[in-house]
Amino acid sequence: xxxxxxxxxxxGFLHVGSARTFIFNWLYARRNGGTMVLRLDxxxxxxxxxxxxxxxxxxxxxxxxxxxxxxxxxxxxxxxxQIADAMFQKGLAYRDFTPAHxxxxxxSGAGQTWLFNPGMRELPRAESDRRADAGEPFALRxxxxxxxxxxxxxxxxxxxxxxxxxxxxxxxxLLRSDGMPTYHxxxxxxxxxxxxxxxxxxxxxxxxxxKHVLIFKAAQSAGAVLxxxxxxxxxxxxxxxxxxxxxxxxxxxxxxxxxxxxLSAAFINFLCLLGWSPKDDRTCMTRQELMDAFSxxxxxxxxxxxxxxxxxxTPEDTFDPKALWLNAEHIRALPVADLSAQLxxxxxxxxxxxxxxxxxAITPLIRERIKLLRDVLTAADFFFAxxxxxxxxxxxxxxxxxxAMALKVLMRAREVLAQTEFTHDALDHALRAAAQELGxxxxxxxxxxRVAVCGRKNAPPLFETLQVLGKETTLTRIEQAxxxxx
RNA sequence: GGCGCUAUCGUCUAGGGGUUAGGACGGAAGAUUCUCAAUCUUCAAACCCGGGUUCGAUUCCCGGUAGCGCUACCA
Numbered sequence: 001x002x003x004x005x006x007x008x009x010x011x012g013f014l015h016v017g018s019a020r021t022f023i024f025n026w027l028y029a030r031r032n033g034g035t036m037v038l039r040l041d042x043x044x045x046x047x048x049x050x051x052x053x054x055x056x057x058x059x060x061x062x063x064x065x066x067x068x069x070x071x072x073x074x075x076x077x078x079x080x081x082q083i084a085d086a087m088f089q090k091g092l093a094y095r096d097f098t099p100a101h102x103x104x105x106x107x108s109g110a111g112q113t114w115l116f117n118p119g120m121r122e123l124p125r126a127e128s129d130r131r132a133d134a135g136e137p138f139a140l141r142x143x144x145x146x147x148x149x150x151x152x153x154x155x156x157x158x159x160x161x162x163x164x165x166x167x168x169x170x171x172x173x174l175l176r177s178d179g180m181p182t183y184h185x186x187x188x189x190x191x192x193x194x195x196x197x198x199x200x201x202x203x204x205x206x207x208x209x210x211k212h213v214l215i216f217k218a219a220q221s222a223g224a225v226l227x228x229x230x231x232x233x234x235x236x237x238x239x240x241x242x243x244x245x246x247x248x249x250x251x252x253x254x255x256x257x258x259x260x261x262x263l264s265a266a267f268i269n270f271l272c273l274l275g276w277s278p279k280d281d282r283t284c285m286t287r288q289e290l291m292d293a294f295s296x297x298x299x300x301x302x303x304x305x306x307x308x309x310x311x312x313x314t315p316e317d318t319f320d321p322k323a324l325w326l327n328a329e330h331i332r333a334l335p336v337a338d339l340s341a342q343l344x345x346x347x348x349x350x351x352x353x354x355x356x357x358x359x360x361a362i363t364p365l366i367r368e369r370i371k372l373l374r375d376v377l378t379a380a381d382f383f384f385a386x387x388x389x390x391x392x393x394x395x396x397x398x399x400x401x402x403x404a405m406a407l408k409v410l411m412r413a414r415e416v417l418a419q420t421e422f423t424h425d426a427l428d429h430a431l432r433a434a435a436q437e438l439g440x441x442x443x444x445x446x447x448x449x450r451v452a453v454c455g456r457k458n459a460p461p462l463f464e465t466l467q468v469l470g471k472e473t474t475l476t477r478i479e480q481a482x483x484x485x486x
Numbered sequence: 487g488g489c490g491c492u493a494u495c496g497u498c499u500a501g502g503g504g505u506u507a508g509g510a511c512g513g514a515a516g517a518u519u520c521u522c523a524a525u526c527u528u529c530a531a532a533c534c535c536g537g538g539u540u541c542g543a544u545u546c547c548c549g550g551u552a553g554c555g556c557u558a559c560c561a
Contacts, residue, residue: 009560011560011561043560043561044560044561046560047560096559098559099559100558100559101558101559113487113488113489113557114488114557114558137559138559141559159491159492162491164489164490165489168488168489168490168557169489169557170557172558172559173558173559175559176559177559178559180559182558182559182561183560183561186561187561202555203491203492203554203555204554204556204561205555206490206491206555206556207489207490207491207555207556207557208555210490210556231491233491233492233554234554236553236554238496238497240553241553242554242555273498273510274498274499275498276499277498277499277500279499279501280500280509281500281509281510282509282510283498283499283509283510283511284510300498300499301491302491302492302493302553302554303491303492303553303554303555304497304499305497306497306498307496307497307498307511307512320497320498320511321497321511321512322497322498322510322511322512323511325510325511325512326511328524332524366523367524368522368523368524368525369522369523369524370523379522379523399521431520435520441520443519443520443521444520445520446520446521447520450521451521454521456522457522458521458522458523459521459522460521460522461519461520461521461522462520462521463520
């Protein structure tokens with residue numbers, strides 16, 4: 001039975017690296033008919049927050065992939081302690097009465113290799129019991145085999161066979177002095193208990209895995225098999241540093257992508273392409289295509305850069321250009337009705353009144369012009385607003401023309417449009433004929449009208465725009481432009 | 487400092503003992519259109535360095551360098 005798990009710790013918002021780990025696990029489970037377990041690794045009471053739990057669930061729900069089983073580590077403490085106690089009884093772990101390190105251990109150089117606190121490893125059981133009974137606080141540490149030339153090894157589906165000398169592994173903690181299990185213990189105990197068969201997680205755990213193998217071997221019943229590990233290359237910032245909330249802020253939060261108007265399908269597609277490849281030339285892929293193509297063999301070993309611009313000068317700088325492009329691709333692939341339905345609430349929440357029918361008519365005009373769903377607000381603003389925002393009358397002047405030409409065009413348009421049926425072909429014929437009468441090129445005729453009704457030079461095709469706007473609004477806006485041009 | 491992992495265009499990647507080192511995004515130029523966008527075409531752009539092994543290495547091995555990770559009673 002194939003079982004995978006995603007085990008975030010609720011100490012911050014769901015970030016894109018975690019989301020990718022979730023997605024890879026999900027893909028692997030679905031691809032192979034396995035079970036997806038969601039487990040909240042919340043043993044760090046100090047740093048857990050309810051807001052983080054909310055953020056994680058918000059993010060995961062938006063991904064819309066789902067999961068099969070759900071657990072909370074904090075509700076499984078008895079299991080963790082029981083496993084720790086068994087290891088202690090077997091002599092595989094020992095009590096360490098050394099007071100906890102205050103602050104950070106210096107990693108920056110001078111420090112020597114730390115393996116265990118002197119004196120504690122070989123403390124006689126009787127003395128250990130006496131001090132524990134006296135109420136002296138202690139951490140429980142794993143007794144790593146030492147001086148025996150032993151090796152710890154495990155196969156990794158991505159990085160291959162991993163081997164490390166046990167002598168290089170420190171006596172890590174299993175239980176804190178407050179009795180809470182550490183991540184290593186809780187994670188392994190639960191992985192065993194939940195019968196997790198494949199552990200797919202970030203590469204930052206690759207070196208930790210030796211400790212986990214030690215725990216698995218110590219805690220598992222004889223004959224039990226180790227889960228298969230698959231470590232994922234990390235997602236890093238353009239400067240190569242690990243993506244972090246602290247350094248990079250909301251650009252790494254899943255909800256930032258959601259709120260900016262990413263389609264979750266596009267976001268998933270983008271994340272899959274960081275550190276994994278279908279090995280053919282496909283880039284734009286649906287959820288189903290990703291599921292069919294996903295395999296551990298396609299996972300890369302080098303870290304992947306999420307290519308956002310560090311000091312963001314435009315809102316788009318927050319996102320990798322490829323993510324933006326993929327989102328545009330997915331938007332264009334969406335049926336108009338679906339896209340329209342997604343756009344409607346965004347327009348409404350911006351304070352505009354639009355009927356679903358009108359939105360449906362607008363959608364095809366803008367769907368090739370937006371990268372993010374939010375862009376609907378700037379791409380189609382003139383459809384929503386009653387009153388056009390003010391614009392420079394000079395905008396009305398066509399190519400190779402002057403203010404007089406603009407005015408001439410607008411006055412002629414006012415006349416012609418008043419007696420034209422607002423269908424694509426009728427508008428086409430009427431306006432082209434008008435251009436010819438005035439001795440102008442089509443573009444010179446269209447541009448002043450476009451600016452008059454849209455308030456700017458760059459907009460969707462004119463005839464479709466006029467149709468959606470309707471005769472009344474069109475004529476009103478042209479009239480206003482005539483006043484302006486005078 | 488110790489231990490480990492990694493290294494192909496700016497970015498994501500394919501590939502692999504002999505290739506014009508392929509694709510995508512982004513960039514540049516052009517076509518097309520009523521503007522913008524979309525679309526199409528073209529172009530520029532990469533095998534970290536040094537030693538081996540070999541007839542031949544970007545590919546295999548070793549070393550270096552760089553980056554990253556772990557080295558907490560965080561996860």
